[in-house]
Amino acid sequence: MNQCFQIQVNGESRESRAGTTVADLLRDLDIKPDRVAVEVNLEIVDKGVFAQRSLQEGDRIEIISFIGGGR
Amino acid sequence: MEFTDAQVQRYSRHIILSDVGGKGQKKLARAKVLVIGAGGLGSPAALYLAAAGVGTIGLVDGDVVDLSNLQRQILHTTATLGQPKVESGKKMLASLNPDITIKTYQENVSADNIMGLLHDYDIILDGSDNFSTRFLVNDACFFAKKTLVSGSIFRFEGQLTTIKPHEGHPCYRCLYPEPPPAGLVPNCQEAGVLGVLAGTIGVLQASEAIKEILGIGEALADRLLLYDALEMKFRKLGRPKDPDCRLCGPNPTITNLLSDYTVSCSL
Numbered sequence: 225m226n227q228c229f230q231i232q233v234n235g236e237s238r239e240s241r242a243g244t245t246v247a248d249l250l251r252d253l254d255i256k257p258d259r260v261a262v263e264v265n266l267e268i269v270d271k272g273v274f275a276q277r278s279l280q281e282g283d284r285i286e287i288i289s290f291i292g293g294g295r
Numbered sequence: 296m297e298f299t300d301a302q303v304q305r306y307s308r309h310i311i312l313s314d315v316g317g318k319g320q321k322k323l324a325r326a327k328v329l330v331i332g333a334g335g336l337g338s339p340a341a342l343y344l345a346a347a348g349v350g351t352i353g354l355v356d357g358d359v360v361d362l363s364n365l366q367r368q369i370l371h372t373t374a375t376l377g378q379p380k381v382e383s384g385k386k387m388l389a390s391l392n393p394d395i396t397i398k399t400y401q402e403n404v405s406a407d408n409i410m411g412l413l414h415d416y417d418i419i420l421d422g423s424d425n426f427s428t429r430f431l432v433n434d435a436c437f438f439a440k441k442t443l444v445s446g447s448i449f450r451f452e453g454q455l456t457t458i459k460p461h462e463g464h465p466c467y468r469c470l471y472p473e474p475p476p477a478g479l480v481p482n483c484q485e486a487g488v489l490g491v492l493a494g495t496i497g498v499l500q501a502s503e504a505i506k507e508i509l510g511i512g513e514a515l516a517d518r519l520l521l522y523d524a525l526e527m528k529f530r531k532l533g534r535p536k537d538p539d540c541r542l543c544g545p546n547p548t549i550t551n552l553l554s555d556y557t558v559s560c561s562l
Contacts, residue, residue: 235530258476266533268470286532288519290475291447291454293488295334295358295368295424 229281240279247275249285261288296321302394306348314511320348324394326508327351329416331404331432333380334358335493336422336446336500338370343501345388349508351396352388353416356380357403367490404428406552409435418504421445422497426474427556433458433467434552437542442507443467446500451489453496455520456534457503460543464516468549469537492524 227242233249240249246269250257262269263286269277279285298306298320309315309323326349330337333356344352360371360383368380375383381399388397400412404423409431413419419441421432429445436443440461447454460466499520506512519534541548 261471263532263535266535268472268535268537271472288454288470288521288532289449289452290426290471291449291452292426292429293424293449293486294336294422294447294493295332295364 231279231282232284234285234287240283242278244279245275246273246277246279246285249279250274250287253287255287259290261290262286263288296324298324302348305392305394309347315509319509319511322508322510323348323505324350326418327353327416328418328420328504328508329353329355329412330420330422331355331428332422332424333368333370333384334364334422334424335367335448335488335490336497337420338368338384339494339497340420340422340446340501340504341370341384341388342391343498344504345392345395345397347501347505348392349395349505351398351416353398353400353412354381354384354388355400355402355404355412356384357401367488367493369494404431406431406554406556409552410439413439413441416441418507419443420500420504422500429467430474431552431556434542434549437461437466438552444500444503444507446496448488448492448496450486451492451524453492453522453524455496455499455503455515455522456518457507457515459514459516460536462516463536464514465534465536466540466543468542469540470519470534472537472541489524492522495522495524 228239230237231240246262257274265284306320309320310317328344328349330341333354341352358380360375360378360380370384370387379401381401385397385399419436437460443458445456458467517534518531521530
């Protein structure tokens with residue numbers, strides 16, 4: 225049976241299942257991993273381990289888009 | 296250095312602020328700020344820095360004024376279409392405040408010229424429009440130990456952060472270790488940008504620069520400000536130092552400017 229818990233994504237509560245990884249979350253949100261930096265509990269997660277990093281109850285996740293425009 | 300009566304009057308609303316005063320206004324007069332990109336962000340930033348009496352403002356831009364710029368690049372006018380942006384910008388800034396020195400560099404920043412450009416300035420404002428320049432400017436400011444105020448805009452969203460790893464704070468690469476793959480993230484030209492958004496973020500860059508010069512308030516050095524114009528939402532995120540940062544970490548693999556920053560130039 226899947227155990228559910230709450231996480232915070234960009235400041236908003238969201239339900240997550242045990243075993244969900246950063247890569248799964250991005251897929252659920254339809255976000256391409258190459259376009260963002262991901263912070264979990266104030267630590268930047270290396271892109272290389274998105275598929276290994278499991279989310280835990282209460283995790284605060286920030287998904288930050290690359291923005292480079294200026295002119 | 297003493298202010299003339301006209302200068303005292305011009306800066307009177309600063310001088311009566313207890314955190315600025317005559318002393319702070321003199322700090323502004325002695326300050327040198329380099330604005331990279333005389334465009335959407337650079338325009339409002341440079342205008343407010345000039346109005347505030349920042350003594351030396353450098354403008355770096357290799358482009359000429361195009362009609363499609365005028366929706367947001369308020370340093371330029373219909374009358375200066377076709378002129379180099381740095382010249383058009385200099386005219387505007389000089390007409391706003393004839394007391395200050397405006398230096399122009401009609402070139403794009405590159406690994407060859409960046410260290411020379413930064414050399415004479417205290418604070419750098421990045422208002423460039425592509426990731427290769429942003430990574431180049433970050434790395435160069437790190438090596439030159441210059442404070443960098445980075446702003447960026449895209450469609451209806453903006454980001455702002457102050458970067459000073461030489462004072463123990465994180466660098467740009469702590470947040471974004473590498474540029475995104477070429478072509479993955481569209482630029483303003485391809486994706487569009489709300490004109491006034493450039494004003495919002497550019498003016499906040501000027502505000503951060505002035506706080507740095509005056510040594511007042513709380514710098515946005517460990518945080519990233521995200522602004523969503525559609526939702527009218529500002530959010531501040533913690534922006535931690537990456538202990539394994541390739542540039543400012545204890546075991547750096549980037550120890551000089553890279554020979555090639557053009558990886559994302561097709562943006």
